[in-house]
Amino acid sequence: MSSPASSGHGLLKINLHKQRDKVNEIALGSSANVFSEKLHEWAARDARVCYVGVDTMDSEFERKYPNRAFDVGIAEQSELALATGLALSGLIPIIQGWSPFTPLRNFDQLRTYLCRHRCNAKIISWTLGLANCSHGTTHHDLESVALYRVVPNLTVLSAFDDAQFRQAFDAAMAINGPVALLGCPEHYAPGADGLMDPELPPHPEYVVGQSQWLRRGTDATIVTYGSAIRYAWKAAQALDADGINVGMIHTTAIKPFDVKIIEEAARESGALLTVEEQSIVGGVGSAVAEVLAEHWPGVPMIRMGINDVFVEDVGDWTYTRQAVGLTDHEVIRRVHELMDQK
Amino acid sequence: WHKLIRPKSCSMPQSTPIDQNARITRLQTKARFLRINSLALNNRTLHAGGALSSADILAVLFYDVLHLDPKNPVWQDRDIFINSRGHACEPLYVAMADLGFFPWQDLEQIEDFGCHLHGLSATTTPGIEVSMGSLGTGISIATGMALGLRTQQRPGRVFLLSGDGELQEGLSWEGALCAGKYGPENLTVIVDRNKYQSTDRGTEMVMPLEPLADKFTAFGFAVRRIDGHNIGQILDAFAALPVESGRPSCIIADTVKGKGVSFLESGHIHCGRFGRDYDPKILDLAIAELEGSG
Numbered sequence: 001m002s003s004p005a006s007s008g009h010g011l012l013k014i015n016l017h018k019q020r021d022k023v024n025e026i027a028l029g030s031s032a033n034v035f036s037e038k039l040h041e042w043a044a045r046d047a048r049v050c051y052v053g054v055d056t057m058d059s060e061f062e063r064k065y066p067n068r069a070f071d072v073g074i075a076e077q078s079e080l081a082l083a084t085g086l087a088l089s090g091l092i093p094i095i096q097g098w099s100p101f102t103p104l105r106n107f108d109q110l111r112t113y114l115c116r117h118r119c120n121a122k123i124i125s126w127t128l129g130l131a132n133c134s135h136g137t138t139h140h141d142l143e144s145v146a147l148y149r150v151v152p153n154l155t156v157l158s159a160f161d162d163a164q165f166r167q168a169f170d171a172a173m174a175i176n177g178p179v180a181l182l183g184c185p186e187h188y189a190p191g192a193d194g195l196m197d198p199e200l201p202p203h204p205e206y207v208v209g210q211s212q213w214l215r216r217g218t219d220a221t222i223v224t225y226g227s228a229i230r231y232a233w234k235a236a237q238a239l240d241a242d243g244i245n246v247g248m249i250h251t252t253a254i255k256p257f258d259v260k261i262i263e264e265a266a267r268e269s270g271a272l273l274t275v276e277e278q279s280i281v282g283g284v285g286s287a288v289a290e291v292l293a294e295h296w297p298g299v300p301m302i303r304m305g306i307n308d309v310f311v312e313d314v315g316d317w318t319y320t321r322q323a324v325g326l327t328d329h330e331v332i333r334r335v336h337e338l339m340d341q342k
Numbered sequence: 343w344h345k346l347i348r349p350k351s352c353s354m355p356q357s358t359p360i361d362q363n364a365r366i367t368r369l370q371t372k373a374r375f376l377r378i379n380s381l382a383l384n385n386r387t388l389h390a391g392g393a394l395s396s397a398d399i400l401a402v403l404f405y406d407v408l409h410l411d412p413k414n415p416v417w418q419d420r421d422i423f424i425n426s427r428g429h430a431c432e433p434l435y436v437a438m439a440d441l442g443f444f445p446w447q448d449l450e451q452i453e454d455f456g457c458h459l460h461g462l463s464a465t466t467t468p469g470i471e472v473s474m475g476s477l478g479t480g481i482s483i484a485t486g487m488a489l490g491l492r493t494q495q496r497p498g499r500v501f502l503l504s505g506d507g508e509l510q511e512g513l514s515w516e517g518a519l520c521a522g523k524y525g526p527e528n529l530t531v532i533v534d535r536n537k538y539q540s541t542d543r544g545t546e547m548v549m550p551l552e553p554l555a556d557k558f559t560a561f562g563f564a565v566r567r568i569d570g571h572n573i574g575q576i577l578d579a580f581a582a583l584p585v586e587s588g589r590p591s592c593i594i595a596d597t598v599k600g601k602g603v604s605f606l607e608s609g610h611i612h613c614g615r616f617g618r619d620y621d622p623k624i625l626d627l628a629i630a631e632l633e634g635s636g
Contacts, residue, residue, distance in 0.1 A: 067492070067493045070489065070520075070524070072516070075516040077479075078482050078516035078519070081479050081482030081486065081513065081516075082485060082520055084482075084483050085483040085486020085487040086486040086489060087486075088471070088472060088486070088487055088490070089487045089490025089491050089493075091494070108479075109479060109482075109513075112475075112479075116473060117472065
């Protein structure tokens with residue numbers, strides 16, 4: 001086999017079958033594709049909803065709504081500029097954001113046009129972090145969160161699984177303005193990282209501006225989102241078994257950033273570890289550091305992420321993450337290091 | 343600060359049919375007013391060359407072609423005008439003040455602290471549809487607006503006035519591809535083809551654009567090329583829209599940067615503040631020449 005499965009990660013071989021099945025379901029337009037499901041639902045509900053893709057047309061949508069389906073081809077700048085025009089005319093564009101090219105290649109259109117004009121448009125962003133592992137640096141998304149965070153008027157939401165994605169999508173539609181919804185890479189490459197979904201506690205109600213406690217702890221708090229939740233959660237359970245009481249926050253509210261929950265974590269646990277599949281510069285780690293520096297100086301924190309480097313040592317997703325030190329073992333090591341600083 | 347000259351008539355023109363010669367004469371007078379007042383404003387703003395090259399096109403659009411309601415700038419059935427480059431917005435501001443989108447005296451505060459009239463046209467000004475200025479984005483946005491209006495079966499047409507230099511931006515052509523694909527015939531892109539960059543170097547020296555009509559044709563537009571200072575030709579071009587049914591229209595208006603002021607046409611001070619960067623007497627000379635040309 002020449003596929004990444006030959007690189008020695010047995011779990012991946014199993015999951016490739018699962019992945020192929022899911023991809024087939026998506027290709028066949030099955031409701032397994034939660035994005036497609038929500039797009040169709042909202043298009044049926046509101047005649048202003050239209051779709052803007054970059055060589056990513058939903059064929060069924062195009063058949064049902066030919067006057068509301070726009071595909072600009074491989075042209076990210078055109079995508080956001082066109083969506084700006086559509087929104088200014090009164091439509092509500094749902095935009096396929098293929099990261100890292102959105103927002104890297106169209107940042108000017110995002111900032112100066114879509115968001116400056118408070119366009120009622122929703123960017124659904126996929127393939128964050130190292131999901132496009134083996135493609136290499138061109139396809140690694142290490143800075144979307146940093147870029148999205150600096151754009152005024154933009155709301156940035158994060159969702160982990162299908163159930164939460166549905167809630168977040170509805171929340172995005174309820175906002176009369178631009179939203180970037182970061183879907184978990186699971187939707188793009190199901191199971192490709194060789195880690196199964198953790199059994200998380202039931203999601204609380206999705207409220208814009210409020211991040212979510214997944215568990216509370218007194219020794220340290222892990223602040224995370226996206227695919228990093230998988231290994232962070234595994235680490236938290238292992239630490240728990242060793243008698244270390246670690247809290248965990250799912251950062252559903254990236255912008256506006258939920259300051260209150262970080263203050264609660266600082267108060268309750270006195271030490272914070274951020275874990276994200278993004279650069280340590282400008283992402284959620286930076287957001288937490290800003291809160292602590294302004295409101296809780298002296299509370300120790302550590303940022304885990306990509307250490308301001310291009311990731312050139314690539315393989316499958318698991319290998320690539322190991323290469324940059326994003327594993328459950330590393331999370332455990334950093335929690336111990338953090339507790340020594342208290 | 344040169345005194346602004348308020349034109350006597352400021353009514354919207356569509357109501358009373360007039361004979362073609364009288365119509366042309368009236369629009370020529372309007373264009374001259376736009377030029378004179380643009381230079382007066384240019385004491386503070388930047389782009390005299392483009393302001394003068396586009397004055398005839400803007401006069402025809404705002405005093406004859408566009409369906410607008412200055413008292414209700416968000417009227418559902420209006421036409422959409424977008425100043426793609428954002429720059430060179432002085433004649434646009436003068437026409438809009440004249441038509442009553444905002445008080446005439448606001449012009450005297452242009453670029454002052456807190457004034458809604460920015461150096462690049464922005465939605466802070468009533469009637470400005472889109473804040474522009476990052477060049478080359480206009481065709482894509484205008485295409486989106488035209489398609490959105492078409493989807494909603496609204497009667498408005500979209501007119502985009504584009505600079506020529508900004509067609510060097512790649513996004514201009516991504517937008518043109520998209521317009522060609524979807525074919526909104528309610529979209530008209532007008533190119534102010536004054537052939538100079540803001541650096542006062544020729545477009546063909548910096549990054550050649552010709553054959554420009556062939557390029558737009560190849561991308562799916564129906565193209566018409568006119569003399570951008572001939573009011574009759576401009577009127578005819580707008581009266582015959584769309585150039586072809588089922589396709590977006592492109593009107594390439596050949597213009598002269600600094601049109602109407604001899605030493606601006608031949609010289610190269612298209613970009614700069616008269617009152618700050620040059621001897622103030624130059625402004626007086628320019629306005630005197632325009633006043634004498636009527």
